[in-house]
Amino acid sequence: MSRQNFFSLEFFPPRDVEAAERLQKTTQELLVINPDFISVTFGAGGSTQEGTLETVRMLKAQGIKAVPHLSCIGNKADRILGILEQFKQMGVDRIVALRGDLPSGMGLVDNGLRYASDLVSLIRQHHGDHFHIEVAAYPEMHPQADSPSADLDHFITKVKAGADSAITQYFYNADAYFDFVNRLQAKGINIPVIAGIMPITNYSQLSRFSQMCGAEIPRWIRLRLAEFGDDRASIRSFGIEVVSQLCQQLIDNGAPGIHFYTLNQSAATLAIWNNLNNA
Numbered sequence: 191m192s193r194q195n196f197f198s199l200e201f202f203p204p205r206d207v208e209a210a211e212r213l214q215k216t217t218q219e220l221l222v223i224n225p226d227f228i229s230v231t232f233g234a235g236g237s238t239q240e241g242t243l244e245t246v247r248m249l250k251a252q253g254i255k256a257v258p259h260l261s262c263i264g265n266k267a268d269r270i271l272g273i274l275e276q277f278k279q280m281g282v283d284r285i286v287a288l289r290g291d292l293p294s295g296m297g298l299v300d301n302g303l304r305y306a307s308d309l310v311s312l313i314r315q316h317h318g319d320h321f322h323i324e325v326a327a328y329p330e331m332h333p334q335a336d337s338p339s340a341d342l343d344h345f346i347t348k349v350k351a352g353a354d355s356a357i358t359q360y361f362y363n364a365d366a367y368f369d370f371v372n373r374l375q376a377k378g379i380n381i382p383v384i385a386g387i388m389p390i391t392n393y394s395q396l397s398r399f400s401q402m403c404g405a406e407i408p409r410w411i412r413l414r415l416a417e418f419g420d421d422r423a424s425i426r427s428f429g430i431e432v433v434s435q436l437c438q439q440l441i442d443n444g445a446p447g448i449h450f451y452t453l454n455q456s457a458a459t460l461a462i463w464n465n466l467n468n469a
């Protein structure tokens with residue numbers, strides 16, 4: 191595969207010292223990919239704020255381009271501005287701007303920032319062009335949207351507010367991705383939309399996630415995975431095969447790059463990457 195394609199990785203902040211040590215090891219293992227950046231998730235309401243900053247520091251100390259996520263729901267505007275200032279001081283110049291989902295039990299904060307587009311506007315207002323801003327895209331529609339076209343229009347609002355590029359929610363159906371990009375282009379929007387890819391390693395976990403975030407696992411994939419039962423080796427090997435084919439299809443047909451949701455693990459991402467490299 192040509193290196194004209196963009197590859198990025200995503201981590202979440204480790205929960206304890208052991209997990210932080212494991213993440214260091216994962217990072218080293220994934221360096222062979224030479225990722226364009228590694229992004230670090232941010233818990234809505236600031237629940238992982240310190241962990242996000244710490245992980246960004248850890249990556250930057252190793253010379254890796256680190257891209258923090260920032261979500262606006264449940265956070266006061268002045269706190270968000272404070273976090274942005276911290277990012278800037280740490281040398282961060284690219285971020286993923288999100289609305290976020292509030293953890294259950296956490297109250298809404300009336301901060302004038304209801305949607306990611308409000309956060310994008312706030313960042314542009316206070317920091318001009320300092321940050322390259324990524325936003326989230328949903329080829330299979332965000333689960334709370336009224337309709338695909340309403341969701342597309344809301345996505346376009348984020349672009350008009352100043353987003354530079356986007357990363358999609360994961361999907362296993364390349365047609366959904368290309369349909370989304372085509373509909374954007376028909377509306378004159380041509381920003382790069384990086385395909386977010388979730389390796390398949392654990393069927394029950396993937397089913398749970400997918401239900402929450404509205405990602406469809408195609409029937410034939412679900413049936414094959416279900417049939418493997420507890421045979422994790424077969425699930426992993428089938429998952430690597432299916433996801434490698436998906437990535438190849440995306441790249442061959444013009445997707446500008448791939449963002450791997452690594453779940454802080456290296457093996458599946460590396461296996462998929464190697465399949466692409468050798469294709």
Ligand code: FAD
Nearest residue numbers: 231232234259288289290305306326332334335341344359
């Ligand atoms: P928005 O773009 O604000 O959209 C949310 C919903 O509101 C959509 O249904 C949209 O159609 C609708 N909407 C938008 N504008 C309007 C409007 N003006 N009027 C009416 N409806 C509107 N979550 C985290 O908590 N932390 C993370 O680090 C994180 N990282 C992510 C990274 C990626 C690449 C992706 C795809 C998702 C990530 N998420 C993360 C999950 C994300 O926060 C949720 O999907 C959340 O529900 C929506 O966030 P958003 O930024 O897409 O919201």
